Amino acid sequence: MTPISAQRLRTAKVVLGLTIAVTSALPMLFVQLDEPSTRLAVYKVLAKTGSLVGGMFLLWQFFLGFRGAVAAILPDLSWIVELHKKLGQFGTLIIPLHPIFIGIYYLEVFDRNVYDIDLASPYSRAVLIGMVLLGVIAFVVISSAFFRKKMGFYRWFYTHLSSYLIPPLLIIHGFVLGETIGTTPFAYIWWGLAVLMVLFYAYRIAHKVGLFATRLRVIRADRAAADTTEVVMESQRRIRPALGQFVYLRRRPAENSHPYTVSTYDPEEGVLGVTAKKDGPQTTMLQHVSPGVRMMVDGPYGVFTRVALSTRDPLVMIAGGIGITPFRRVWQLLEERRDREAWLFYGNEFYDDIVYRDEIDALEHVRVVHVLNQEPDFPGDKGFITVDILASHLPRDLSAYRFLLCGPPVMVRTLESALHVSHVPDDRVAHELFTE
Secondary structure (H helix, E strand, C coil), X not given: CCCCCHHHHHHHHHHHHHHHHHHHHHHHHHCCCCCCCHHHHHHHHXXXXXXXXXXXXXXXXXXXXXXXXXXXXXXXXXXXXXXXXXXXXXXXXXXXXXXXXXXHHHHHHHCCCXXXXXXXXXXXXXXXHHHHHHHHHHHHHHHHHHCHHHHCHXXXXXXXXXHHHXXXXXXXXXXXXXHHHHHCCHHHHHHHHHHHHHHHHHHHHHHHCCCCCEEEEEEEEEEEECCEEEEEEEECCCCCCCXXXXXXXXXXXXXXXXXXXXXXXXXXXXXXXXXXXXXXXXXXXXXXXXXXXXXXXXXXXXXXXXXXXXXXXXXXXXXXXXXXXXXXXXXXXXXXXXXXXXXXXXXXXXXXXXXXXXXXXXXXXXXXXXXXXXXXXXXXXXXXXXXXXHHHHCCCCHHHCEEEEXXXXXXXXXXXXXXXXXXXXXXXXXXXXXXX
């Protein structure tokens, strides 16, 4: 994947946002308003807004959930994930307008309760499909909003797969009962969406079985710190990760893939490495992986360091624990170029937790500040990385620097908030949260 410039990235985001807005509003142009009263027209518009606009939001959310396809045109996966969430939120807020106001509309116009289900009636069975659709949406929303942390990632993930039922139920319900779909040229667009949905499902299956993955052979596994290993692999099909980008890694198609920053990359040899800290079944496996094992790699993704490195502004890298990995290739570049002031603040619990310790301590151009919170005899800064610690070392005002943050979410969010309070412009602070 060839990196795109920061300007092209911003343009792509604007174009995508406008495309979603226009295509989501477009179905309303096909709504036929020939009602005998303004009240009924309002009921119809609200019902159609729920079904058509809300439905388009949910379909867009579905399409944006396929990272491999989306990343081909927009590699900022974190931004896509946030957009995916927002579309789901807007869609689930708008969708209920349909059952509420279509029910009122039918009662007033036809004196009919559409929710009085008669399974012998094709119409009622189609209504039931819509009710099942609403039930699935409610299940996904409630489990994600209120129980995700309690459930744990994997239990939530497998529960969230029920959202794959939403697009086909939506498409079928629209074909059977949708007046706008059945009696206007919008039917052609709906058919196009149905075909696109089938293609995306086929893509998802192909992606899961690894048809689009790059197979990399493990060359060696090097100890980087306590319970932390860098796995170096040799690619058969070359990939070109930019600085700070990450890949998804798994050993077999049946496994779930996990994100890892590319911590080593040799473009001449097509060799790359990822560094993993023991924290689960897959990262435990990587601590002892043998040479010759083939891994399935998906990516690269991310634009974490792109904007900061497109300038010559002074740079501050702030890492916590294994969040150091996106910065390794960055400090290697900075050591080579020596074209700007650069700092690395690195927080850990213990001295032995410092990943790439010898390499970091050998840096000459990039100035390093270690912060340890479980080493009372450590002669340097102790506790957690704070704005006060940053200010005590940095020779300029904080607003003069660009900040890159990666580590535990609580650390990143606390520092982002503190930097904002310290009048550092938001566009000078970037973070990576794939650790969540």
